Amino acid sequence: MTLHDAARKLLEEHKVQGVLGYRKGSLPFRTRPYLFRDPCEIEELVFTPFCGLNLARYLLFLPQGIERVAIVAKGCDGRACVALVRENRLRRENLLILGVPCPGMVDTRKLAEWEGLKEHEVTLRGGEIVVRGVAYPLASFLDASCRRCRYRSPLVYDILVEGGEVPSLPQEDTLRELRSLPEEKRWEFFRKELSRCIRCYACRNACPMCYCKECFAESHKPSFLHPSPTLRDNFVFHIGRAMHLAGRCVECGACERACPLGIPIATMFLAVSDTVREHFAFEAGVDVTAPAPFVTYREDDPNAFIR
Amino acid sequence: MRLSGNGVVVTREAFLEWLSRGKTFVTETVARRFHPPFPSVPTPKAVLLPQHEALYRFFWARRTWNVHPLPPEGTPILLLAAPCEVKAVTDVLDAVFLGNAPQDPYYATRRKNLILGALGCTFFEATCFCTRVGGHPLSREGADFFALPLSSGMYFEGEGVSGRPLASSEKEELEALVADLEKTAPPPFPEKTPEYLYEAFGRDIWEDIAWGCLNCGACTFLCPTCFCFDLALEGRLRGAMIRTWDSCMFPKFTLHASSHNPRSHPMQRVRQRILHKFSYHPLRKGVFGCVGCGRCVALCPVNWDIREAVERVVSCAL
Numbered sequence: 001m002t003l004h005d006a007a008r009k010l011l012e013e014h015k016v017q018g019v020l021g022y023r024k025g026s027l028p029f030r031t032r033p034y035l036f037r038d039p040c041e042i043e044e045l046v047f048t049p050f051c052g053l054n055l056a057r058y059l060l061f062l063p064q065g066i067e068r069v070a071i072v073a074k075g076c077d078g079r080a081c082v083a084l085v086r087e088n089r090l091r092r093e094n095l096l097i098l099g100v101p102c103p104g105m106v107d108t109r110k111l112a113e114w115e116g117l118k119e120h121e122v123t124l125r126g127g128e129i130v131v132r133g134v135a136y137p138l139a140s141f142l143d144a145s146c147r148r149c150r151y152r153s154p155l156v157y158d159i160l161v162e163g164g165e166v167p168s169l170p171q172e173d174t175l176r177e178l179r180s181l182p183e184e185k186r187w188e189f190f191r192k193e194l195s196r197c198i199r200c201y202a203c204r205n206a207c208p209m210c211y212c213k214e215c216f217a218e219s220h221k222p223s224f225l226h227p228s229p230t231l232r233d234n235f236v237f238h239i240g241r242a243m244h245l246a247g248r249c250v251e252c253g254a255c256e257r258a259c260p261l262g263i264p265i266a267t268m269f270l271a272v273s274d275t276v277r278e279h280f281a282f283e284a285g286v287d288v289t290a291p292a293p294f295v296t297y298r299e300d301d302p303n304a305f306i307r
Numbered sequence: 308m309r310l311s312g313n314g315v316v317v318t319r320e321a322f323l324e325w326l327s328r329g330k331t332f333v334t335e336t337v338a339r340r341f342h343p344p345f346p347s348v349p350t351p352k353a354v355l356l357p358q359h360e361a362l363y364r365f366f367w368a369r370r371t372w373n374v375h376p377l378p379p380e381g382t383p384i385l386l387l388a389a390p391c392e393v394k395a396v397t398d399v400l401d402a403v404f405l406g407n408a409p410q411d412p413y414y415a416t417r418r419k420n421l422i423l424g425a426l427g428c429t430f431f432e433a434t435c436f437c438t439r440v441g442g443h444p445l446s447r448e449g450a451d452f453f454a455l456p457l458s459s460g461m462y463f464e465g466e467g468v469s470g471r472p473l474a475s476s477e478k479e480e481l482e483a484l485v486a487d488l489e490k491t492a493p494p495p496f497p498e499k500t501p502e503y504l505y506e507a508f509g510r511d512i513w514e515d516i517a518w519g520c521l522n523c524g525a526c527t528f529l530c531p532t533c534f535c536f537d538l539a540l541e542g543r544l545r546g547a548m549i550r551t552w553d554s555c556m557f558p559k560f561t562l563h564a565s566s567h568n569p570r571s572h573p574m575q576r577v578r579q580r581i582l583h584k585f586s587y588h589p590l591r592k593g594v595f596g597c598v599g600c601g602r603c604v605a606l607c608p609v610n611w612d613i614r615e616a617v618e619r620v621v622s623c624a625l
Contacts, residue, residue, distance in 0.1 A: 025610035027433050032610040033519050053609055057521075061573075063514060198358060200554070202523035202608050218559050226541045227551045228359030258608035260525040 003072065003161045004042055006098055010070050011039040016096055017065065020058055021072040022051045028119040029108050033058055035066070047072060049124055052105040052143065054254040056080030056208035059090055068094045074102035076145075076252030078154025079285025080208035083250055086288055089211060099157030104138060104146040105253075109262055111141070139172070145253025145266050147172045155286055175271055191231065193263050194238060199229040203265050204241060206258035209248050209284075216240055242268045247276045247293045250285040310427075310445055310453070314463050315470030316477060322454060322461040325468055326385060326424075334388045336600070337426050341456065343387070350531035350602070351388050351396050355417050356404075358528075361547040362413070362538075377547075379413040381420035387454070390446040391437045391598040393425045395531035397449030398594045403534050406592070413550075424465070425450035429484060431491050434601030436614055438492040442599055445485065457481070496585075496617060501595075503624035504586035504617070508578070512623055517577035520611045524554035526603035527580065532596055535560070555579050577616075585617050 001009075007019045022045070023034040029050045035058070036042055056077050062069060073081060081097055084090045103124065111117060114131065121132050128135040139147060148171060153160065178186060201217070204210045216224050217237050225236040249269045256266035276282055280293035317325075323343060331345045332354065338347040348354055363376045388396075396418075404414035428435075428444035437444060447453035452465025457477055463470060473481070497503070527533040537553035537560075540546060553560055556577075561570045570576050588596030597613070604612050 026612040026615060027604065027610060030610040035518065058519075063518065198528050198552075200524035200528045201557075202521065202525040205521040205523040206608050218557065220559070226549070227537060227539050227553075228541070228549050229551075230359070258521070258523070258525075260529055260606035260608070 001159065001162060003047055003098070003100060004045060006159050006161060007036065007045055007070065007072070008039045008042045010096065010098075011036065011042065016068045016070040018062070019045070019070045019072070019098070020055050021045045022047060022053075022055075028117065029106075029111060029122065035063070035069075045072070047100055049103050049106045049129075049138075050108060052108075052254065052257040053206065054080055054208045054250075054252045056084060057206060057254070059084065059095070059208075060211050068096065070096040070098050073097050073099055073154045073157065075149060075151040075154055076102075076250055076254075076285075077208075078156055079151060079250040080252065081154075081285070082156050082288055083209060083248060083285035084211075086285075086292065087248075092288075096159070097154060097157040099154035099160040101153040101161075102146075102149075104142045104149065104152070105257070106138075106141045107143045107257075139170070143253050143257065144174045144264065145251055145256065145270060148174045148270065149251070150283075151286070156288065175267065175274065178267065179271075190235075190268075193265075194234045195231045196261050196263055197229055197234045197238070198261065199227075199234065199237060200260065202258040202260060203255035206254045207245075208252070208254065209245055209250065210241070216244075238265065238268060242272050245269055246272045247280065247282060248284050249273050310447065310455075310481070311464060312473070312478070312481070314453070314465075314473070315468065316457065316460050316473055317463055317468055317470035318460045319456070321470070322463065322468070326387065329383055329385050329422075331385045331387070333386070333426075334392050336389045336392065336602075337387050340428070341387075341426060345387075348386070349529055350600075351386055351392050351421075351423065352400065352531050352534070354384060354386055354421065355396065355400060355414060356534060356536070356552075359549055359551040360413065361549055364547045365542075366545040379416035381416040383420045383422070384417075385422045385424065387424045387426050389428060389600065390425045390444060390448075390450070391435075391442050391600040392531050393423055393450045394437075394442050394446065394448065394598045395600070396423060398592075398598070399532040399588070399596055400534055402592050402594075422451050423449070424452045424454060427453065427455035427462075429456065429488075431488070431493070432601065432605075434605040435599065436493050436601060437599035439494065439496050439614070440595040440597050440599045441495065444488055444492075455481075497621055497625075500617065500621055501586045501589040503621050504582055505590065507620045507624060508582065510623065512620065513574050513578045516581075516616050516619055517574040519609050520556075520573065520577050521609055522556045522558075522573045522576060523608065524556050525606050525608065526611075526613075527554040527556055528552055529602050529606055531600055531602070532584070532598060555583070581613065581616055581620070584613075 010016050019036040021034060021036055022031040024046055025032045031046060031051050033053055033055055054077055055071055078097055078099060085092045123130045127138050129138050129141050225233040251270055251273050253266045256264060259265055276293060282293045332348050333343050333345045335347050335349055361377050363374055365372055365374045404411040425447050447464060455462040457480055459477060535553045536550050539549050541549050562568045584596035
């Protein structure tokens with residue numbers, strides 16, 4: 001079944017009250033989230049390599065009257081859904097996952113460097129992206145988090161849509177270069193990048209796993225950090241968020257795509273995810289039943305500091 | 308045509324040399340289009356109203372509070388900006404910080420030290436809508452000087468630069484550019500837009516309009532006209548009173564000490580952003596609180612488009 005047919009059928013048969021998907025945006029290449037409620041609107045549903053937003057973020061802020069909802073989910077959106085169900089934010093039976101195989105998302109900033117590039121001048125052909133008639137390997141345009149993606153199709157789904165063109169891409173360790181640097185150089189990298197942060201909180205608000213009612217960053221009593229975006233307070237915010245997302249980050253890279261200043265903020269979260277994978281053999285959003293590393297206590301835990 | 312046409316033509320090199328006589332900055336928009344060899348700032352706001360500044364320092368000693376006010380400081384700065392960004396300073400920021408007594412001394416000092424130049428735009432980007440809100444890509448209103456890149460050099464209006472008068476081919480180029488911009492200019496919002504929006508406050512369209520917005524502060528922080536700020540004490544027994552940018556998109560923006568929050572719902576905050584720019588500000592000051600630079604549209608993580616929101620409210624009113 002194609003994506004359109006599946007979504008239309010779900011709405012027509014009243015299986016769900018809404019379909020969370022992407023719609024064409026107001027600018028070249030851009031798409032925007034949209035809650036489809038009328039089967040007639042489904043024509044406007046799109047899925048392109050420009051759907052970098054993680055839709056699972058909207059599952060927690062649905063309008064009133066939406067009980068059961070379907071979500072168009074690429075691999076990482078699917079992982080976020082599973083992680084949210086794990087954390088009892090959502091009920092699995094109220095969620096219908098419409099899985100779409102993901103070709104990887106294009107870093108639109110790289111395309112924006114072409115002056116006056118129009119939307120129709122960019123097409124996708126197999127494992128290549130064609131810009132103004134010249135084919136480039138898709139990997140050279142992909143987002144850092146997509147280049148290292150392990151799960152392009154959702155692992156947990158109710159309907160898996162056919163026909164998505166999924167080029168096989170080598171899974172690349174995008175952090176290798178940074179890891180190979182000496183400590184001072186890595187420090188320098190984060191200092192330089194985080195000093196640009198204006199603390200607009202776009203990264204946090206785009207994150208499907210950041211759903212705290214009151215964020216520690218904005219708490220007044222107690223106050224953890226000052227509102228002025230000095231380097232010191234920026235570090236407190238981003239490291240604090242990385243700590244909160246350890247073992248919970250689904251590695252979608254939505255934070256980095258949301259950043260209006262283009263700070264490679266996902267680097268930090270991907271590194272933390274790697275650490276959790278290495279030490280706890282755990283990946284967030286992969287298995288609904290797997291015990292989460294930081295909330296599980298076992299007397300026979302091999303690490304003495306946890307016991 | 309907003310230009311007098313009485314300007315002169317200089318070479319790009321001579322223009323850049325003239326610019327580099329002092330501490331010179333350009334805005335990101337200018338940097339992206341013109342590639343001058345100067346450091347860039349996001350908008351003029353970053354120069355006039357820094358994201359954080361200390362107003363006074365304090366410490367507790369000998370059983371008393373010692374308070375040291377920090378006087379306003381300003382070093383002469385030359386800033387080359389797009390016409391819409393110049394308009395943001397002259398029409399909005401100046402009106403807010405200098406329009407009523409008492410004036411903001413920190414802003415006033417920096418403003419006095421600022422030489423503001425406009426670099427005309429030769430095309431509309433997909434995000435541009437200055438002509439919808441009363442601006443023009445070739446406007447030199449409010450700017451201390453005006454420059455425009457031509458194929459043969461720089462067209463310049465203002466004082467301090469000597470060049471040759473326009474050749475007839477350059478006059479034609481200028482006229483062709485004006486005609487071309489006229490053709491592609493987005494049409495202005497209806498004259499009664501501020502009134503329509505004001506009337507629409509209580510309608511049930513806002514939930515729908517606001518849906519999708521993440522309520523982050525990317526749009527307001529990177530907006531050249533958004534001026535809201537917060538005052539916060541940093542430090543307990545020793546510290547400073549800091550003024551920082553604040554955003555109406557944040558839930559804490561309107562949180563009262565009583566814990567009541569008049570804008571606790573995200574929709575109310577989105578409505579406030581639209582109405583402040585397109586209704587309250589124009590009804591009070593006579594100009595839109597938006598200059599149509601399109602940065603909020605370009606930088607929004609979810610492509611939430613303020614133009615569409617205004618259009619939608621207006622179309623409901625018509």
